[in-house]
Amino acid sequence: MTSATVAKRRLSMPGGWWGAVLLVATEATLFASLFATYYFLRFNTAQWPPPGVPEPKVTLPLILTGVLLASAVPVLLGSRAARAGNVRLAWLLFLVALLVQGAYLGVQIHEFLGDLDRFSPHDSAYASIYFTLLGVHHAHVAVGMLIELWLLWKLLGGLTRYRLVAVRVAALYWSFVSLVGIGVVLTQVYPAL
Amino acid sequence: MASVAHPEATRRVRRLERIWLERPGLLGWLTTTDHKRIGMLYLFASLVFFGAGGAEALLMRTQLLTPNGTTLSPGAFNEVMTMHGVTMIFLFVIPISTGAFGNYLVPLMIGARDMAFPRLNALSFWIFAASGLFMYVGLATGNGPNAGWFDYVPLASRTYDPGSAIDFYALGLIFNSISTTAAAINFIVTIFKLRAPGMSLNRMPLFCFAFLAVSFALVFALPALSIDCVFLELDRRLGFSFFDPAHGGSVLLWQHLFWIFGHPEVYIIILPAFGIATSIIPTFTRRRMVAFPMVALAEILVAFIGFGVWAHHMFAVGLSTITTVYFAAASMIVVIPSAIQLFAWLTTLVTGRPIFKTPLLWIVGFIVFFIIGGLSGIMFAAIPFDQQLTDTYFVVAHFHFIIFGAAVFPLLGGLYYWFPKVTGRMYSERVGQASFWLTFLGSALTFFPMHIVGLLGMPRRVYTYSPGLGWDGYNMVETIGAYIVACGLVLLVANLVVSYFRGAPAPDDPFGGATLEWSIPSPPPAYNFAVIPTVTSPYPMWDPSDREEDARKLERGEMVLDTGHETPATSVLDANLDEVLDMPSDSPWPILVALMMSGVFAMLLTGHLIAMSVFLGLLALVVGAWHGEEPEEVT
Amino acid sequence: MWAGILGAPVMWGCQHAFGIGVSDASCSVGSRGVRVPIDTWTGIATVVAGTLALAALAAAVLTFRAMRGVEEDGPPPEGRIYFLSICGMVVSPLFLLIILMSGIATQILPSCQQG
Numbered sequence: 001m002t003s004a005t006v007a008k009r010r011l012s013m014p015g016g017w018w019g020a021v022l023l024v025a026t027e028a029t030l031f032a033s034l035f036a037t038y039y040f041l042r043f044n045t046a047q048w049p050p051p052g053v054p055e056p057k058v059t060l061p062l063i064l065t066g067v068l069l070a071s072a073v074p075v076l077l078g079s080r081a082a083r084a085g086n087v088r089l090a091w092l093l094f095l096v097a098l099l100v101q102g103a104y105l106g107v108q109i110h111e112f113l114g115d116l117d118r119f120s121p122h123d124s125a126y127a128s129i130y131f132t133l134l135g136v137h138h139a140h141v142a143v144g145m146l147i148e149l150w151l152l153w154k155l156l157g158g159l160t161r162y163r164l165v166a167v168r169v170a171a172l173y174w175s176f177v178s179l180v181g182i183g184v185v186l187t188q189v190y191p192a193l
Numbered sequence: 194m195a196s197v198a199h200p201e202a203t204r205r206v207r208r209l210e211r212i213w214l215e216r217p218g219l220l221g222w223l224t225t226t227d228h229k230r231i232g233m234l235y236l237f238a239s240l241v242f243f244g245a246g247g248a249e250a251l252l253m254r255t256q257l258l259t260p261n262g263t264t265l266s267p268g269a270f271n272e273v274m275t276m277h278g279v280t281m282i283f284l285f286v287i288p289i290s291t292g293a294f295g296n297y298l299v300p301l302m303i304g305a306r307d308m309a310f311p312r313l314n315a316l317s318f319w320i321f322a323a324s325g326l327f328m329y330v331g332l333a334t335g336n337g338p339n340a341g342w343f344d345y346v347p348l349a350s351r352t353y354d355p356g357s358a359i360d361f362y363a364l365g366l367i368f369n370s371i372s373t374t375a376a377a378i379n380f381i382v383t384i385f386k387l388r389a390p391g392m393s394l395n396r397m398p399l400f401c402f403a404f405l406a407v408s409f410a411l412v413f414a415l416p417a418l419s420i421d422c423v424f425l426e427l428d429r430r431l432g433f434s435f436f437d438p439a440h441g442g443s444v445l446l447w448q449h450l451f452w453i454f455g456h457p458e459v460y461i462i463i464l465p466a467f468g469i470a471t472s473i474i475p476t477f478t479r480r481r482m483v484a485f486p487m488v489a490l491a492e493i494l495v496a497f498i499g500f501g502v503w504a505h506h507m508f509a510v511g512l513s514t515i516t517t518v519y520f521a522a523a524s525m526i527v528v529i530p531s532a533i534q535l536f537a538w539l540t541t542l543v544t545g546r547p548i549f550k551t552p553l554l555w556i557v558g559f560i561v562f563f564i565i566g567g568l569s570g571i572m573f574a575a576i577p578f579d580q581q582l583t584d585t586y587f588v589v590a591h592f593h594f595i596i597f598g599a600a601v602f603p604l605l606g607g608l609y610y611w612f613p614k615v616t617g618r619m620y621s622e623r624v625g626q627a628s629f630w631l632t633f634l635g636s637a638l639t640f641f642p643m644h645i646v647g648l649l650g651m652p653r654r655v656y657t658y659s660p661g662l663g664w665d666g667y668n669m670v671e672t673i674g675a676y677i678v679a680c681g682l683v684l685l686v687a688n689l690v691v692s693y694f695r696g697a698p699a700p701d702d703p704f705g706g707a708t709l710e711w712s713i714p715s716p717p718p719a720y721n722f723a724v725i726p727t728v729t730s731p732y733p734m735w736d737p738s739d740r741e742e743d744a745r746k747l748e749r750g751e752m753v754l755d756t757g758h759e760t761p762a763t764s765v766l767d768a769n770l771d772e773v774l775d776m777p778s779d780s781p782w783p784i785l786v787a788l789m790m791s792g793v794f795a796m797l798l799t800g801h802l803i804a805m806s807v808f809l810g811l812l813a814l815v816v817g818a819w820h821g822e823e824p825e826e827v828t
Numbered sequence: 829m830w831a832g833i834l835g836a837p838v839m840w841g842c843q844h845a846f847g848i849g850v851s852d853a854s855c856s857v858g859s860r861g862v863r864v865p866i867d868t869w870t871g872i873a874t875v876v877a878g879t880l881a882l883a884a885l886a887a888a889v890l891t892f893r894a895m896r897g898v899e900e901d902g903p904p905p906e907g908r909i910y911f912l913s914i915c916g917m918v919v920s921p922l923f924l925l926i927i928l929m930s931g932i933a934t935q936i937l938p939s940c941q942q943g
């Protein structure tokens with residue numbers, strides 16, 4: 001009996017999956033608190049962004065988020081391939097996703113550092129929440145990449161029921177990170193809209 | 194209880210004992226993943242912190258015995274007061290109720306052999322212990338957190354509180370929240386997936402409903418506190434402007450986020466106590482709980498509605514009325530689920546045949562304090578009343594009636610109730626009753642006069658007060674009461690310690706309890722159940738036909754699961770058997786991860802970011818290695 | 829079936845979050861440029877939430893009646909459904925009450941009066 005057949009026979013998702021769902025719930029609450037903070041501070045301030053702070057760029061952040069969402073596709077397809085028992089295809093898809101996400105993160109960090117040169121969190125609450133919100137999201141992307149690295153290492157040894165659950169957890173995590181990225185980018189560019 | 198006279202049955206039990214054996218000695222304790230041993234670790238650690246918090250309380254009360262007291266300087270008083278609150282909430286009540294009672298009992302009550310994630314369970318303990326140590330290192334080095342347990346800005350900002358006291362607070366709480374979040378996730382998955390086959394939701398003990406509610410509340414409340422502390426550290430260490438009005442920040446931001454966590458937190462504190470009360474009452478009244486579905490629902494509702502009331506802690510800060518009414522409305526309605534439970538308990542007591550042994554006495558004390566504390570709480574839902582009495586001793590009275598009287602009393606009763614199960618010895622009933630009465634009367638004496646001095650205008654958190662305001666006599670009575678409470682608690686601990694060594698041997702089921710932990714030997718074997726139990730109601734011990742079926746299953750070798758370190762997984766709603774899981778046994782990873790994490794937080798505190806990154810890298814490697822260990826595929 | 833137990837709490841959650849957000853934001857400094865008629869919006873939110881909560885109550889009652897004759901500890905799934913339908917019948921009126929209490933109060937009270 002293969003991992004794929006066991007997975008199909010199950011009545012309900014395994015414990016590891018549920019644990020990941022709850023982890024996503026905590027992180028989603030974290031992002032909700034960050035969004036709430038952003039809008040709370042926004043309505044607490046007469047001018048947003050405050051004088052002296054440039055309006056956020058719109059096009060590049062939106063494109064980058066599009067790239068992130070696109071990178072979730074190979075992850076989801078990889079998960080489906082693994083569930084069908086096709087380890088090699090899954091492995092390649094995860095590698096593709098990892099490379100795209102690496103490029104995404106590289107550009108985002110470059111933008112982040114550039115923004116820091118132009119306006120500082122010392123000077124405004126706007127900047128404080130701007131950099132914190134983005135920083136927290138980028139950190140989540142980085143963690144997701146570490147998870148993929150671990151998967152790539154483990155899947156070299158083939159598929160087991162355990163690794164299949166790990167694949168599904170990774171797919172769940174990436175779905176979350178890319179979807180919440182939509183909220184993050186809309187909040188980020190909102191003053192310029 | 195399965196009879197082991199049958200030779201096949203005996204062989205199976207011996208095999209289970211061998212499979213579930215852990216390493217002996219200290220190394221065994223450091224690497225344990227057994228939920229019962231982890232529960233004991235939590236118990237001892239939290240009782241040590243209870244002692245610390247109690248000492249802090251006695252120091253405060255001694256300082257306030259007379260006007261212009263000289264026991265503590267103002268600065269020392271602020272540290273003691275803050276640490277009293279932080280210790281009691283984060284290092285005593287939550288760990289003892291979730292970590293000790295929850296960990297030990299939830300798997301037993303659902304018929305499982307361990308929690309869903311045993312190594313994560315161990316990790317939760319080690320992180321909790323480390324975070325407690327972290328904050329007390331602050332106190333010991335003269336950097337004790339000193340801005341109150343809710344640590345409002347701007348008092349807690351770098352401008353008004355330079356030095357590292359608040360950094361110990363903020364980083365310590367973030368560290369602590371990792372432990373509690375992990376534990377909450379563990380409970381939810383355990384309750385969802387590891388219930389014995391046949392234990393559908395309508396057949397789950399009320400204790401488990403309470404823990405399900407607590408865990409969900411923790412998952413959704415803790416991130417607000419964590420992010421608040423992150424903002425605070427960013428402001429303090431990197432000069433960010435979240436809370437600085439001069440740069441567009443807001444001090445109310447701290448308060449909103451804090452109370453979005455803080456209010457659910459107080460329901461998190463009380464819910465395990467509700468769970469313990471609903472376990473003890475049926476046993477000692479020898480009847481089923483009245484209105485079972487309503488009580489189960491009420492436990493979940495308290496947690497849920499509790500998320501919508503947070504700004505009732507902020508009625509006096511200047512929010513507009515049309516905003517505050519939402520909170521006032523929800524605060525009034527949140528009373529109803531608690532009232533439902535209260536009526537159910539009282540009706541069960543009155544219509545049952547109560548036996549007033551020590552555990553039930555503590556529950557009766559709990560009900561008395563809960564009614565009084567609940568009434569003073571509802572009064573605060575009326576905004577004008579709240580605005581007069583906020584920040585006075587009336588509030589202190591309310592929450593101590595609830596936290597000490599209503600949350601801690603069931604914990605103390607629970608210590609007596611489950612003592613025979615855990616240790617295999619009976620406690621002394623006479624000394625137990627004496628310890629109850631001393632603590633009950635002492636608490637009444639300590640906390641009731643606080644209502645009066647609050648109404649007379651005494652503010653809270655003051656290190657002293659002037660004579661001649663009419664407060665002196667009440668303060669003196671409160672301090673005497675506090676010392677009486679201390680005596681009661683010392684007597685309780687002495688009773689349990691002496692009984693551990695000299696008590697009469699306890700049977701499996703000394704009180705006629707209804708839930709599954711009473712079906713196994715006292716103390717329980719490492720594998721808990723020789724046979725995964727048959728369940729057809731929330732009161733399994735009162736279904737003799739099911740227990741006889743278990744004995745027959747052991748003889749037949751059905752649901753014994755002795756080919757490995759195994760327990761069954763079932764479906765979420767109806768507990769239909771799904772698969773057999775291979776569980777991890779003792780492991781060094783949890784304590785190693787906790788050590789790496791401690792390094793990260795210590796370096797964050799001291800500002801050595803390169804060292805912190807090294808620890809973070811090591812942490813990632815250890816976590817990766819941990820998850821590289823795979824269970825055996827049981828087909 | 830699920831609507832009967834989850835509907836009312838979810839509607840309360842929405843009306844609560846929406847109402848708090850809109851009223852806090854509208855009464856704050858940063859909303860100068862944004863004209864939001866608070867009373868209208870919170871009124872609409874209350875009516876929508878209240879109606880859906882009533883629908884949830886109806887769903888719960890219907891489920892309960894379909895489970896006539898099932899015992900409280902009955903075997904799954906009927907026992908479990910019966911149990912949850914009782915919960916739904918208690919939950920829905922309770923949340924309807926909170927929705928109405930805050931909704932009516934916000935209509936009566938003057939907007940943005942600092943209290």
